[in-house]
Amino acid sequence: MSRSACSMSLQISKFVANPGRQFPIAVTLPGGTPEPDALCIVETIEVTGEAFAQQGTLFLEASLHARITQPCRRCLEPVTTPLEIREAFEIPIPPHTDTVELLPVVLRLVLSAHDVNVVCRADCRGLCQGCGINLNEHPDHMCKRTGDQPTKLKDFLA
Numbered sequence: 001m002s003r004s005a006c007s008m009s010l011q012i013s014k015f016v017a018n019p020g021r022q023f024p025i026a027v028t029l030p031g032g033t034p035e036p037d038a039l040c041i042v043e044t045i046e047v048t049g050e051a052f053a054q055q056g057t058l059f060l061e062a063s064l065h066a067r068i069t070q071p072c073r074r075c076l077e078p079v080t081t082p083l084e085i086r087e088a089f090e091i092p093i094p095p096h097t098d099t100v101e102l103l104p105v106v107l108r109l110v111l112s113a114h115d116v117n118v119v120c121r122a123d124c125r126g127l128c129q130g131c132g133i134n135l136n137e138h139p140d141h142m143c144k145r146t147g148d149q150p151t152k153l154k155d156f157l158a
Contacts, residue, residue, distance in 0.1 A: 009099040015053035016093065022052045025062065029103050040070035040114070043080075045106055053093060058100050061088045066110050072119050074126035075134050079118045083110060 010027055031043040049062030064087060069080045087109055091100045125135035130143035 008103040009101050010051075010058075011098060012053060012058055012093060012100055013098045015051060015058060018052075019054050020052055022050045025049055025051050025060070027102060029106055031066070040068050040111075040116075042107060042110055043067040043069070045110060047102065047106060056093050056095075058091045058093055059088070060090065062086070064106060064110060068110070068114050070114075070116070070118060072124060073117050074119055074124040075136055076127065077120050077134070077136075079120050081115070081118055083114050085109065085113045 008029060010025065014023060025047065027047045029045040029047060031041065031045060043066060046065040047062050049060060051058055051060040064085050066083045067080055068083055069078050071077065072079050089105060089109065091105055093100055125139065127133065128135055128141055128143050133141055135141055
């Protein structure tokens with residue numbers, strides 16, 4: 001079994017030397033923020049399954065296990081959810097190399113499969129529309145803001 005701990009690439013010399021033969025894989029990829037301004041954080045991703053190389057392509061059928069932390073859509077508190085998907089995908093093998101980069105492909109799969117509309121709990125009350133206070137923490141809150149105009153984002157900026 002090919003096993004790599006916290007590696008972003010997979011050693012493929014065994015796969016290339018045996019075209020069409022399937023080998024088990026188990027790789028742990030580091031997580032992080034996919035983009036500098038991303039709202040979610042992907043923790044480590046476990047990739048397990050089988051792979052084979054043929055005609056300049058690495059074919060994988062794998063289970064991806066990850067945990068994603070992102071803001072609740074109602075109150076903006078961080079919510080961590082597990083994600084498990086089974087996926088078949090392929091990665092082109094660059095000429096004259098012994099490794100392929102797994103992280104970009106696997107991260108794209110994880111981000112496309114996760115739910116972007118998570119809530120911290122089913123009865124989340126969200127934020128006060130007048131002042132933005134978390135209503136879960138202050139259930140008896142009565143907003144002191146008055147006026148006929150709705151609150152705008154610019155009202156909260158200094």
